[in-house]
Amino acid sequence: MLMELKNASKSFRDTEIFHDLNLQITEGSVMSLVGPSGCGKSTLLRAVAGLTALSSGQILIENEDMTTVKAEKRPVVMMFQDPLLFPHLTILENVTYGLKYGRNKVNKTERIKRGRELLEKVELESYENRYPNQLSGGQKQRVSLARALILNPSVILLDEPFSSLDPELRHSIRTWVRSFLKRENVTALFVTHDREEAMILGDRIAIMKNGTFCQVGSPEDIYHHPKTDEVADMFSEGIIYKGEFISSGRLKIKTADEPAAEETALGAVINYRIYKYGLPFYAVTIEVSGQEVMIHSDQAWKREDEVMIAFRPEATNELTAVESEK
Amino acid sequence: MIAKRDLQKIFWLLLLFLLFIAPALLMFWRSLSPGAVWPELFSGEWNFRAWQVIFSDGNIINALINTVLIGAAVVLINFLLAVPAAYGLARFNFKGKPLIESVMMMPILIPVLAIAMGMHITMIRIGLTDTMTGVILIHLMPTLPYAIRVMKSGFDRLSITWEEQSAVLGVGRFRTFFTTLIPLLLPSIRSMAVLVFVISLSQYVLTSIIGGGQVSTLPLIYYPYFNSADSAVVAGFSVIFVLLPMLFFLVFEGLIRLYLSAVRSA
Numbered sequence: 024m025l026m027e028l029k030n031a032s033k034s035f036r037d038t039e040i041f042h043d044l045n046l047q048i049t050e051g052s053v054m055s056l057v058g059p060s061g062c063g064k065s066t067l068l069r070a071v072a073g074l075t076a077l078s079s080g081q082i083l084i085e086n087e088d089m090t091t092v093k094a095e096k097r098p099v100v101m102m103f104q105d106p107l108l109f110p111h112l113t114i115l116e117n118v119t120y121g122l123k124y125g126r127n128k129v130n131k132t133e134r135i136k137r138g139r140e141l142l143e144k145v146e147l148e149s150y151e152n153r154y155p156n157q158l159s160g161g162q163k164q165r166v167s168l169a170r171a172l173i174l175n176p177s178v179i180l181l182d183e184p185f186s187s188l189d190p191e192l193r194h195s196i197r198t199w200v201r202s203f204l205k206r207e208n209v210t211a212l213f214v215t216h217d218r219e220e221a222m223i224l225g226d227r228i229a230i231m232k233n234g235t236f237c238q239v240g241s242p243e244d245i246y247h248h249p250k251t252d253e254v255a256d257m258f259s260e261g262i263i264y265k266g267e268f269i270s271s272g273r274l275k276i277k278t279a280d281e282p283a284a285e286e287t288a289l290g291a292v293i294n295y296r297i298y299k300y301g302l303p304f305y306a307v308t309i310e311v312s313g314q315e316v317m318i319h320s321d322q323a324w325k326r327e328d329e330v331m332i333a334f335r336p337e338a339t340n341e342l343t344a345v346e347s348e349k
Numbered sequence: 350m351i352a353k354r355d356l357q358k359i360f361w362l363l364l365l366f367l368l369f370i371a372p373a374l375l376m377f378w379r380s381l382s383p384g385a386v387w388p389e390l391f392s393g394e395w396n397f398r399a400w401q402v403i404f405s406d407g408n409i410i411n412a413l414i415n416t417v418l419i420g421a422a423v424v425l426i427n428f429l430l431a432v433p434a435a436y437g438l439a440r441f442n443f444k445g446k447p448l449i450e451s452v453m454m455m456p457i458l459i460p461v462l463a464i465a466m467g468m469h470i471t472m473i474r475i476g477l478t479d480t481m482t483g484v485i486l487i488h489l490m491p492t493l494p495y496a497i498r499v500m501k502s503g504f505d506r507l508s509i510t511w512e513e514q515s516a517v518l519g520v521g522r523f524r525t526f527f528t529t530l531i532p533l534l535l536p537s538i539r540s541m542a543v544l545v546f547v548i549s550l551s552q553y554v555l556t557s558i559i560g561g562g563q564v565s566t567l568p569l570i571y572y573p574y575f576n577s578a579d580s581a582v583v584a585g586f587s588v589i590f591v592l593l594p595m596l597f598f599l600v601f602e603g604l605i606r607l608y609l610s611a612v613r614s615a
Contacts (some may be wrong), residue, residue, distance in 0.1 A: 073517075074516070095522075100519040103513075110532075120528075124518075125520050158365050170518065171517075
């Protein structure tokens with residue numbers, strides 16, 4: 024196991040930020056940490072980086088206890104929301120900053136050689152003598168990534184590194200980062216509140232709320248089989264019916280007389296239609312529960328149409344009892 | 350046809366020139382041509398007599414050197430004291446912080462003369478009166494509170510994530526301070542240095558009490574000269590006063606450049 028959390032807890036004065044977190048990340052894999060703001064995910068990342076201390080529990084990296092090791096001594100690099108490139112240094116000097124002043128100093132020739140290598144990897148080799156203010160937001164984040172990876176960290180921590188970019192750039196850079204991390208076999212812990220981003224980057228996903236992990240698993244697993252209604256709310260698309268999660272893909276829109284006998288049918292109203300990925304989707308409000316869900320249908324429906332939402336119950340997606348009481 | 354925006358620009362530049370640059374130039378001209386009085390500015394004769402007087406007077410040269418040395422030392426000590434103090438105030442929360450902050454502002458809230466008299470007695474006891482060291486120390490009084498203020502707001506504006514970024518890149522606090530914080534704080538450091546230098550340059554009472562007339566600085570001999578009838582010399586003297594902070598700023602800027610290139614090539 025490359026990185027491991029054991030009963031990690033953090034309180035600030037009387038407020039508990041997170042408690043008893045256990046997590047394992049294997050080498051070369053990316054773990055996405057998803058949750059609403061204030062769920063403690065950023066604090067957890069800072070604790071792994073060594074910028075804030077755990078109240079109790081342990082952080083192990085490559086089987087070594089890092090819990091009380093200072094930030095500058097941990098084999099971990101964190102990337103923040105902003106690229107934070109040092110404005111008084113050129114791009115090459117920024118990338119080699121850690122090799123120059125950090126733990127494992129490297130001589131100048133070697134430093135420049137490795138700096139250029141990294142700049143080439145992030146496709147910015149022609150920018151080495153520019154200053155940060157001459158680069159675009161996406162380029163800056165790539166420099167920041169190069170500056171982190173030049174140190175060969177055991178784990179790289181990403182704290183919503185795309186959130187300061189505009190949507191279009193965000194789209195292209197996250198795909199780029201994903202393939203980059205995979206190509207370089209980097210182990211990463213990636214914090215985001217964006218479900219799609221979490222799925223794009225993460226091999227595994229941990230859903231966090233109110234300072235605990237609600238569910239940890241593969242994107243497919245969490246998407247199709249959320250364990251609690253909170254996870255379903257945050258990460259999946261579908262409805263909750265009698266304590267069971269029914270994925271949107273299993274729901275069909277039908278007229279009142281259509282449903283077969285073995286199907287469950289719920290009264291619903293069509294709100295609007297959108298097109299996505301080449302298919303029409305209808306936003307539907309279930310009458311009994313008021314839940315809104317997007318369902319694909321090849322039939323044409325109009326706004327305000329009263330329809331039935333039909334599905335075959337399978338009872339494979341039962342949510343844990345306590346949390347589904349809502 | 351001149352565009353309206355260009356006209357506006359010309360207007361502001363002209364105003365700037367009239368208010369700030371023209372008086373200094375006029376003063377310089379007066380030092381060359383003492384008879385130059387509005388409206389007959391350029392009708393009288395002109396020469397370098399006043400400047401010869403100034404630069405052949407050993408007292409003035411001595412005072413000039415003292416003033417620059419004291420100013421530079423005061424700036425340096427202010428920097429060494431204000432930066433840690435400001436860092437502490439900006440980055441840490443502790444009991445009694447507001448109290449400590451106001452104590453640090455005290456010297457400029459209490460009349461300087463009241464403190465200077467008491468300080469004088471102490472300095473006599475420890476033998477610092479009539480010395481450069483004594484004068485440098487007493488100049489800290491009207492400058493340090495401002496220096497701490499300026500540096501503190503500098504640290505306040507500087508997000509702590511810069512330090513954290515440096516730390517996660519494996520760089521210790523001490524090195525981070527020199528390689529990241531100081532370069533990022535340069536705007537504050539500049540204003541601190543200029544402010545402190547100009548305040549030190551303007552001290553008359555404190556210098557004369559503690560220096561006891563033994564430590565001569567420009568302000569101390571400025572007054573006697575001012576009373577002399579030689580208006581060309583007075584004008585020349587005033588020009589020196591105007592130029593000194595500018596020269597200081599240029600030299601300081603040069604030092605900053607040196608520092609930055611040292612940081613980058615280290």
